[in-house]
Amino acid sequence: MFHGLLKLPQVRGGVHPHGHKDRSAALHILKTELPEKLYLPLRQHAGAEAIPIVKVGDKVLKGQLIAVAPSEVSAPVHASSSGTVIEIGEITAAHPSGLTSSAIIIQTDGEDRWIDLHKLENPYEEEPLVLANRVAEAGIVGMGGAIFPAAVKLKQGTKHEIKTVLVNGSECEPYLTCDDRLMREKAEEIIEGARLIRHILRAYRVVIAIEDNKPEAIAAMQAAAEAYGVIEVEVVPSRYPMGSAKQLIQEITGREVPAGGRSTSVGVLVHNVGTVYAIYEALVYGKPLISRVVTVAGACVARPRNVEALNGTPIEHLFEACGGLESEPAKLVLGGPMMGIPLPSVDVPTIKGATGVLALAKKEIPREESSPCIRCASCVEACPMGLLPLEMAARSRAEDLEGASEYGLSDCILCGSCSYVCPSHIPLVQYFQFAKGELDTKRVAARKMEYTVELSLAKKARIEAEKAAKAAEKAAKKAARKKTVKPTKPAAVTQVAEPESAEQQEETA
Ligand code: SF4
Numbered sequence: 130m131f132h133g134l135l136k137l138p139q140v141r142g143g144v145h146p147h148g149h150k151d152r153s154a155a156l157h158i159l160k161t162e163l164p165e166k167l168y169l170p171l172r173q174h175a176g177a178e179a180i181p182i183v184k185v186g187d188k189v190l191k192g193q194l195i196a197v198a199p200s201e202v203s204a205p206v207h208a209s210s211s212g213t214v215i216e217i218g219e220i221t222a223a224h225p226s227g228l229t230s231s232a233i234i235i236q237t238d239g240e241d242r243w244i245d246l247h248k249l250e251n252p253y254e255e256e257p258l259v260l261a262n263r264v265a266e267a268g269i270v271g272m273g274g275a276i277f278p279a280a281v282k283l284k285q286g287t288k289h290e291i292k293t294v295l296v297n298g299s300e301c302e303p304y305l306t307c308d309d310r311l312m313r314e315k316a317e318e319i320i321e322g323a324r325l326i327r328h329i330l331r332a333y334r335v336v337i338a339i340e341d342n343k344p345e346a347i348a349a350m351q352a353a354a355e356a357y358g359v360i361e362v363e364v365v366p367s368r369y370p371m372g373s374a375k376q377l378i379q380e381i382t383g384r385e386v387p388a389g390g391r392s393t394s395v396g397v398l399v400h401n402v403g404t405v406y407a408i409y410e411a412l413v414y415g416k417p418l419i420s421r422v423v424t425v426a427g428a429c430v431a432r433p434r435n436v437e438a439l440n441g442t443p444i445e446h447l448f449e450a451c452g453g454l455e456s457e458p459a460k461l462v463l464g465g466p467m468m469g470i471p472l473p474s475v476d477v478p479t480i481k482g483a484t485g486v487l488a489l490a491k492k493e494i495p496r497e498e499s500s501p502c503i504r505c506a507s508c509v510e511a512c513p514m515g516l517l518p519l520e521m522a523a524r525s526r527a528e529d530l531e532g533a534s535e536y537g538l539s540d541c542i543l544c545g546s547c548s549y550v551c552p553s554h555i556p557l558v559q560y561f562q563f564a565k566g567e568l569d570t571k572r573v574a575a576r577k578m579e580y581t582v583e584l585s586l587a588k589k590a591r592i593e594a595e596k597a598a599k600a601a602e603k604a605a606k607k608a609a610r611k612k613t614v615k616p617t618k619p620a621a622v623t624q625v626a627e628p629e630s631a632e633q634q635e636e637t638a
């Protein structure tokens with residue numbers, strides 16, 4: 130039992146959902162067997178889709194680059210085992226709609242053969258930018274679910290003064306224990322990764338924040354951090370959504386990230402423990418991000434536990450590794466039950482941001498029928514962002530996006546605490562997801578329109594400039610011609626003498 134010092138929470142709101150963590154947290158991380166096929170989506174990250182550089186029939190090795198990032202806000206994709214590319218096409222996406230997404234499909238050869246990895250003997254001798262680029266090349270994204278390219282965050286050290294690197298080990302979502310197990314089993318590697326991030330960002334301090342319901346992880350991280358004075362392990366209260374970056378920053382530093390602002394504005398950068406571990410593996414061993422720890426849980430799973438899954442493994446394969454499904458799930462979820470995505474089927478593959486896959490029984494999911502709002506204000510009390518969910522929901526439902534925005538829609542972190550406490554079972558967070566989606570669509574359309582206008586103005590300016598240049602060239606030629614046509618010609622004519630003989634006459638005729 131952990132007896133560390135507990136602080137009173139600094140953050141407002143939040144809820145205490147049942148953890149459901151004991152069963153999966155009790156077992157070691159299991160390495161799953163190779164699946165027959167790997168389905169690697171080209172977009173497993175925030176930003177632009179990666180572009181394939183292999184073709185059907187190509188043999189690939191484990192860790193080989195198979196799709197490149199077209200821009201900085203994107204991430205490359207690597208083969209997660211050796212085999213043959215058998216298709217580049219559409220697969221069912223990890224999205225409730227069941228829509229498709231582009232993917233590279235690899236038939237594994239069972240050999241699991243790596244490419245030659247480029248290790249670094251002493252990464253601390255390298256320039257921060259060189260290390261950040263190595264993280265970009267490894268395709269590492271935020272593994273707590275945010276899937277934002279990690280290298281973009283690491284390069285913030287050149288633009289902002291980062292005082293604190295906050296390693297997020299709070300893992301507040303029910304069911305999920307992948308970070309807990311990783312901290313217990315890879316504490317030294319995570320500490321080394323955190324030190325490397327500190328070196329890249331030139332930060333003063335590193336804080337590992339862990340919720341008080343993970344005593345073994347706290348002890349392991351404290352033991353691994355002991356040798357380094359700049360690394361602190363802070364215990365935070367278990368309260369959902371403590372793992373949200375803004376909440377954690379406030380809890381640890383006492384500073385509030387301003388509405389619409391970023392953590393860099395208060396000198397902090399947050400990385401999930403899984404991301405820190407992946408950064409360590411990339412910087413020290415040159416390993417790209419091809420696998421991750423995934424929690425497989427829910428009442429329908431025979432033996433819930435954490436597995437190390439190769440990216441692109443169908444989730445059905447993960448359920449099989451955990452003893453299979455004992456009953457038909459009422460709901461499949463990628464991630465946690467509060468912020469995760471409902472899945473259309475077990476055919477969907479795991480991706481870089483997949484913290485968990487849940488097969489939930491009917492008794493584990495909230496009642497679907499809702500009743501009218503009784504204005505109890507429970508949602509207001511629960512909101513960690515200090516918003517008025519009931520007002521925002523009323524406006525979102527009426528598709529009054531401007532009104533919802535005035536009530537702080539953009540500050541909503543979609544944590545679902547309001548829906549969780551609502552006695553009328555109103556799916557508040559679903560209204561906000563929808564409204565935010567609509568706003569994003571409008572924003573993208575407006576940006577496209579602006580871009581189109583910019584392009585047409587640029588084209589018009591170019592045509593006018595070309596016209597002006599042609600006119601100037603014509604005028605210059607005309608002027609040059611005038612100069613060369615000398616008015617002395619008539620004089621030359623007058624110089625022609627009168628022929629003196631018939632012979633001369635003929636010559637001049
Ligand atoms: S918690 Fe539900 S019932 Fe209570 S005020 Fe909010 S929306 Fe209405």
Ligand code: SF4
Nearest residue numbers: 512541542544545547
């Ligand atoms: S989903 Fe949004 S409105 Fe609801 S509690 Fe979370 S931050 Fe507040």
